[in-house]
Amino acid sequence: MPVTQESWKATRVAIADTTDRFAELVVRSDPAAMATPDWSVAVTAAHVASLAWMNTGLVGPDARPSVAAVEDALLGCTVDTVAEFNRRALEVFTERDPRVLVTRLRADVDHVLAATEDTDPTRTVTWLGGSQLPIIGMLAHLVNELLIHGHDIARATGADWEIPAADAALFFEAFFVELLRRDIGDLLANDEPPRERRxxxxxxxxxxxxxxxxxxxxxxxxxxxxxxxxxxxxxxxxxxxxxxxxxxxxxxxxxxxxxxxxxxxxxxxxxxxxxxxxx
Structure with a gap:
């Protein structure tokens, strides 16, 4: 099924709505609570905000510093080295104040939505591992980051958090499948020997x-x-x-x-x- 205006609109609505829910969750939560074994609520929010910040550099057309700061790590990344890429992004993106983070997150998501309002959602940007990711997939990926890490924060703090099935489906259909339709670069590289068996x-x-x-x-x-x-x-x-x-x-x-x-x-x-x- 090709990308449609309906799926494009649904993805844009999902990222706007989920950003708002995530921001409200973050500011209500204890920033020191451990959302994952390694990340506090504040660091988790910084991770998500860093992805939105990098997306502003991917959509253009104006030159922005977010991608240049992590370009080597981005192009050299594979699925198995995403943790190292995230570590590098958090070194560059140093803000940890939750209220400042959610303000930046909202502003960067607004920037991406405004910059892509009239764009072709299948236009690609160079993404992790040199893969070619369509703009709709870039937005769908961030929706999933918001949903998954919102789940982490809510579980750690006892807050309510919903993962709507239609929004979660964007990760598979608008991100993963659309990415696989194009050049995936070295993103899925591993040591598994190629199999003749289909x-x-x-x-x-x-x-x-x-x-x-x-x-x-x-x-x-x-x-x-x-x-x-x-x-x-x-x-x-x-x-x-x-x-x-x-x-x-x-x-x-x-x-x-x-x-x-x-x-x-x-x-x-x-x-x-x-x-x-x-x-």
Missing amino acids: IAVEFRSDHTTPVTLVLHRGEVSVEEPGGPTDVRIRFDPATVNLMLFHRISKARAVLSGRVLAWGRRPWLLPAFLRTVRCP
Whole structure:
């Protein structure tokens, strides 16, 4: 399914609304509370704000310092070295005051939305690992960062936090699938030897267009559903995102009934996921 004006509008609404919810959550929370094993609420908010800040440098057209400051780390990044990229970004982006952070976050999201209002949502920017990410995917990626780290902060502080399925679905459909349709650079590079065996996995949910992802000889491609598949996955977007980012276990996701996998060759799924994995 190609990117449509409806999906573009939905992504823009989602990032504006989720930014507001995240900002309100941050200012209500204890900045010293540990949102993750390594990051306090303040550092978590700084991480999300640093991504929005870098996005301002990606959309242009004016030159901004955010990307230049981390360009080497950005271009050399793979899925397996994202933590090092985040560390470098937090060294450059030094603000830690929660109220200042949410003000900057809102301003940078507003800047990105204004700069892309009349742009083609499929226009690409050079992203992690030299991959070519469409603008809609860049916004969808930040929506997911807001949702996942909002979940972290809420869990640490006892606050309420909703991950709407339609917003969570943007990560898979508008970010990940659209990224895989283009040049992914070195983003998915790993030490897994290329397999001659073709592995096709079909993905379906109530909030995404059915799609088949194929791994063959180390290359990942996107196909329309209906062809031969080895594994079929039906998923709830919020649950699968929490699973992919290790907020819940695979066992818990499967036992909840919100992530189901079956097919002719389900044993091929682990080999597929060793290459087709998310940043």
